[in-house]
Amino acid sequence: KNPSQLKDGRVLVVGAGNSGAEIALETARTHPTWLAGRDVGSVPFRIDTFVARHFLAPLVLRFLFHRVMTLDTPIGRKVRKKFLNHGMSLVRTKPDDITAAGIERVPRVTTVRDGLPVLEDGRVLEVANIIWSTGFNHGFASWIDLPIFGDQNEPLHNRGIVESVPGLYFVGLNFLYAISSAQIHGVGRDAKRIADNIAARSTASAHALDAAKLTSGEPHIA
Numbered sequence: 211k212n213p214s215q216l217k218d219g220r221v222l223v224v225g226a227g228n229s230g231a232e233i234a235l236e237t238a239r240t241h242p243t244w245l246a247g248r249d250v251g252s253v254p255f256r257i258d259t260f261v262a263r264h265f266l267a268p269l270v271l272r273f274l275f276h277r278v279m280t281l282d283t284p285i286g287r288k289v290r291k292k293f294l295n296h297g298m299s300l301v302r303t304k305p306d307d308i309t310a311a312g313i314e315r316v317p318r319v320t321t322v323r324d325g326l327p328v329l330e331d332g333r334v335l336e337v338a339n340i341i342w343s344t345g346f347n348h349g350f351a352s353w354i355d356l357p358i359f360g361d362q363n364e365p366l367h368n369r370g371i372v373e374s375v376p377g378l379y380f381v382g383l384n385f386l387y388a389i390s391s392a393q394i395h396g397v398g399r400d401a402k403r404i405a406d407n408i409a410a411r412s413t414a415s416a417h418a419l420d421a422a423k424l425t426s427g428e429p430h431i432a
Contacts, residue, residue, distance in 0.1 A: 213240045219338025222246060222327060224319050230343035231303040237341070238311040244335060245308065246316045246327075247344075252300035275389040276396055281369070290385045294364070348383075370404050376411070379404045 213236060223234040226247030234245040253270070255262050280286040308315065317330035326334050351363045356375055360366050365380055369387045372378040381401050382392055390396025 213237050216241055217338040220244065220336070221339045221341065222319075222335055222337040223341045223343055224327070225343035225345065226250060226315070227343070227345065228298065228300055228303065230341075231300055231308060233341055233343055234313050235303065235307060235311050237339075238313050241339070243311075243313045244316050244337070245313050246319050246329065248318060249305070249315075250296065250299050252304050256304070257301060271390065271393070271395060275393070276399075277388075279390075280388040281385075286388065289389070293385050293389065370400055371407055379408070 216237065219241070221234075221237045221241045221243045223230050223237065223243065224246045226245050227250055230245060230247060234243050237243045255266050257263070257267060278286065279289050281290065316333070316335070319327045320330050321328045323334055326336065327340065328334050347363070350365055351359050354365075356378070358365050358367075358372050358375055358378070365372065365383075366374070367380055367386075370380045370383070372380070380386065381404055382397055384392045386392070386400050388396055391400050
């Protein structure tokens with residue numbers, strides 16, 4: 211929960227995305243820290259400044275992430291492939307922050323030797339603590355027993371609607387329709403589309419049931 215739980219000695223944070231970088235900044239206050247992983251880049255401005263909050267953030271979040279970087283645009287479809295495989299650039303943290311904190315950047319961890327992590331360049335790190343921050347997968351395939359998954363066990367869908375299995379939907383996934391799909395200002399748009407689809411299916415089912423009753427001669431309520 212906090213650096214006080216760590217053993218004395220060096221810390222290795224594995225995973226250099228947003229979470230890994232922020233955790234490394236915290237542990238570096240009390241422990242020598244290594245940060246392993248590739249450079250994911252960073253947002254080219256400080257998000258906590260007046261200009262960023264009132265001008266740059268709305269431009270990026272509300273326009274680029276919500277309107278431009280979508281499945282409907284060529285650039286959005288191109289970015290989606292990279293986004294799903296590599297995650298987002300650093301948002302709150304900058305490379306200069308990592309350097310200033312005395313954190314040493316090292317290559318990816320590829321294996322373990324005698325209980326110690328081995329880096330891509332062959333180095334073996336003598337560490338007392340390892341914090342894994344390498345992301346996660348949803349594990350859908352472990353509990354959804356349906357033929358709806360692609361090569362990377364991600365569900366195949368059209369903006370959250372699984373067309374091969376009527377009635378099955380997803381919402382909140384990374385880049386479900388746009389970069390904003392997993393963010394507060396974007397998830398509502400996706401949810402509304404799915405809710406409208408559910409409502410349309412329910413209405414169609416009700417009409418079909420009424421038609422069947424009329425054909426069979428059963429009474430129905432108009």
